[in-house]
Amino acid sequence: MATLIAVANQKGGVGKTTTVVNLAAYAALKGASVLVVDLDPQGNASSVLAPDYQGPSLFGGAGILPVAGLDTLGVVPVGDDLIDHEHRFSDSAEAGRELRHRLNELCDPPDLTLIDCPPSLAILPGAALHAADRVLIPIQCEYYAMEGLGQILAYLQGMQEEDPEAAQLGGILLTMYDESRTLDRQVAAEVRAHFPKEVFSTAIPRDVALAAAPSHAQSILHFDPLTPGALAYLAVTKELLDGLE
Amino acid sequence: MATLIAVANQKGGVGKTTTVVNLAAYAALKGASVLVVDLDPQGNASSVLAPDYQGPSLFGGAGILPVAGLDTLGVVPVGDDLIDHEHRFSDSAEAGRELRHRLNELCDPPDLTLIDCPPSLAILPGAALHAADRVLIPIQCEYYAMEGLGQILAYLQGMQEEDPEAAQLGGILLTMYDESRTLDRQVAAEVRAHFPKEVFSTAIPRDVALAAAPSHAQSILHFDPLTPGALAYLAVTKELLDGLE
Numbered sequence: 454m455a456t457l458i459a460v461a462n463q464k465g466g467v468g469k470t471t472t473v474v475n476l477a478a479y480a481a482l483k484g485a486s487v488l489v490v491d492l493d494p495q496g497n498a499s500s501v502l503a504p505d506y507q508g509p510s511l512f513g514g515a516g517i518l519p520v521a522g523l524d525t526l527g528v529v530p531v532g533d534d535l536i537d538h539e540h541r542f543s544d545s546a547e548a549g550r551e552l553r554h555r556l557n558e559l560c561d562p563p564d565l566t567l568i569d570c571p572p573s574l575a576i577l578p579g580a581a582l583h584a585a586d587r588v589l590i591p592i593q594c595e596y597y598a599m600e601g602l603g604q605i606l607a608y609l610q611g612m613q614e615e616d617p618e619a620a621q622l623g624g625i626l627l628t629m630y631d632e633s634r635t636l637d638r639q640v641a642a643e644v645r646a647h648f649p650k651e652v653f654s655t656a657i658p659r660d661v662a663l664a665a666a667p668s669h670a671q672s673i674l675h676f677d678p679l680t681p682g683a684l685a686y687l688a689v690t691k692e693l694l695d696g697l698e
Numbered sequence: 699m700a701t702l703i704a705v706a707n708q709k710g711g712v713g714k715t716t717t718v719v720n721l722a723a724y725a726a727l728k729g730a731s732v733l734v735v736d737l738d739p740q741g742n743a744s745s746v747l748a749p750d751y752q753g754p755s756l757f758g759g760a761g762i763l764p765v766a767g768l769d770t771l772g773v774v775p776v777g778d779d780l781i782d783h784e785h786r787f788s789d790s791a792e793a794g795r796e797l798r799h800r801l802n803e804l805c806d807p808p809d810l811t812l813i814d815c816p817p818s819l820a821i822l823p824g825a826a827l828h829a830a831d832r833v834l835i836p837i838q839c840e841y842y843a844m845e846g847l848g849q850i851l852a853y854l855q856g857m858q859e860e861d862p863e864a865a866q867l868g869g870i871l872l873t874m875y876d877e878s879r880t881l882d883r884q885v886a887a888e889v890r891a892h893f894p895k896e897v898f899s900t901a902i903p904r905d906v907a908l909a910a911a912p913s914h915a916q917s918i919l920h921f922d923p924l925t926p927g928a929l930a931y932l933a934v935t936k937e938l939l940d941g942l943e
């Protein structure tokens with residue numbers, strides 16, 4: 454297996470971090486060895502998976518920290534130095550090579566590595582897209598997010614033309630889906646029509662438990678595994694793992 | 699009056715663009731001369747206020763476009779060249795000086811200039827924070843957004859120590875507030891307790907009309923002015939304009 458997935462979308466607030474944290478938890482629950490790499494200077498994934506961490510980021514020599522409650526899950530947290538390292542690279546491809554190199558030095562490749570990206574198409578997310586095998590794009594069912602989908606797909610295509618090793622599209626995940634809103638139904642239908650093979654059949658519903666779990670530094674698995682949001686992330690994890698074999 | 703306000707928050711999806719577009723519309727409705735500057739390469743504000751624009755960004759020589767339906771509102775849209783210009787500057791202060799300079803060349807200062815920032819603390823939002831008189835920080839009532847508030851306030855403080863001309867905190871706006879959720883009430887209470895003077899008394903409720911209006915390239919004023927979201931932006935605009943006199 455040993456798949457490296459970048460979870461990316463330059464549109465902000467679409468559920469990138471929520472997807473990384475919860476996919477990682479359910480994949481580890483199923484027995485896969487999982488590594489989360491936090492490449493977002495905001496450090497939201499780190500605040501859940503390694504809340505007391507003080508230290509460098511991956512580029513500064515960070516190691517893998519265990520995550521309480523899940524034996525096969527580890528995290529490389531963000532450090533205050535991440536932004537400084539971003540300035541060191543002349544482009545994303547160079548940063549991507551170093552990212553891959555550092556990950557290979559850290560450990561034998563786990564079954565699944567998930568990289569949480571910041572909301573941009575700058576050097577850090579670019580590095581993740583160069584280093585990754587696949588990219589998973591969370592998108593909320595709203596107009597601005599749909600507009601942004603074209604941008605990241607065009608960016609991805611441009612990258613693949615220059616660097617055949619760059620990530621392939623690994624899936625589009627509909628998030629914060631509210632069945633009762635016409636807007637959400639329309640956007641979801643439009644995205645499924647344009648990308649029939651790429652969109653996960655499970656959509657993540659809007660569920661306040663998903664927004665509350667981080668304030669307890671927990672994934673939804675440990676916070677409240679029976680909520681609609683939890684069951685949806687369990688189903689998406691199964692879809693993802695089935696697709697990787 | 700002639701106030702330049704940067705609407706910024708490195709946390710993604712908190713309502714920066716929605717706030718810029720709708721504050722601008724209601725301020726223009728009240729007769730103020732208003733300019734919106736889109737500094738986000740995503741171009742979400744431009745897709746509502748100048749949907750058919752093809753051309754350079756402010757740094758590439760863009761002019762002011764009128765906005766249909768509001769005589770005293772103009773917009774400087776985003777162009778494909780924006781990301782290239784970002785690489786030209788060695789730091790935010792230099793970019794901020796050029797931003798101020800270009801705006802001064804474009805026109806006599808309008809009563810109100812609103813800059814829509816991308817979700818980061820990189821050069822472009824940094825330029826806006828250096829050029830602006832005040833910064834308005836939208837924040838959704840959720841955990842990650844609250845965590846991020848400390849980061850942007852620390853960034854702002856660091857800037858003010860180096861550059862006394864840099865923006866002062868002009869207000870914190872609670873967005874997507876859902877009265878029925880405990881999480882929202884807790885976060886709102888915590889933010890109001892920490893920043894009693896800075897938080898606008900009006901909170902913007904979660905209202906699907908605000909998410910639907912952009913797909914019609916309209917502000918909420920023209921899309922559906924009687925919805926809770928519209929009435930809240932009207933009230934916030936009044937609070938903002940009263941505070942500027």
Ligand SMILES: Nc1ncnc2c1ncn2[C@@H]1O[C@H](COP(=O)(O)OP(=O)(O)OP(=O)(O)O)[C@@H](O)[C@H]1O
Nearest residue numbers: 465466467468469470471572629659660664710840
């Ligand atoms: N399905 C959901 N239902 C309800 N709330 C959600 C859901 N998914 C995410 N959230 C909440 O919405 C907000 C945005 O999600 P999140 O921070 O994961 O997005 P992001 O894309 O990582 O944001 P950024 O662009 O800032 O990195 C967070 O407060 C999160 O807790």
Ligand SMILES: Nc1ncnc2c1ncn2[C@@H]1O[C@H](COP(=O)(O)OP(=O)(O)OP(=O)(O)O)[C@@H](O)[C@H]1O
Nearest residue numbers: 465595710711712713714715716817874904905909
């Ligand atoms: N009060 C609200 N009620 C319901 N939906 C809202 C509200 N405010 C904003 N939205 C929707 O939430 C999403 C995020 O808002 P918006 O794009 O304005 O945030 P942003 O901070 O500008 O995002 P980015 O960080 O990507 O620039 C958009 O789809 C928008 O239409």
Ligand SMILES: [Mg+2]
Nearest residue numbers: 469470493497
């Ligand atoms: Mg995130």
Ligand SMILES: [Mg+2]
Nearest residue numbers: 714715738742
């Ligand atoms: Mg925006």
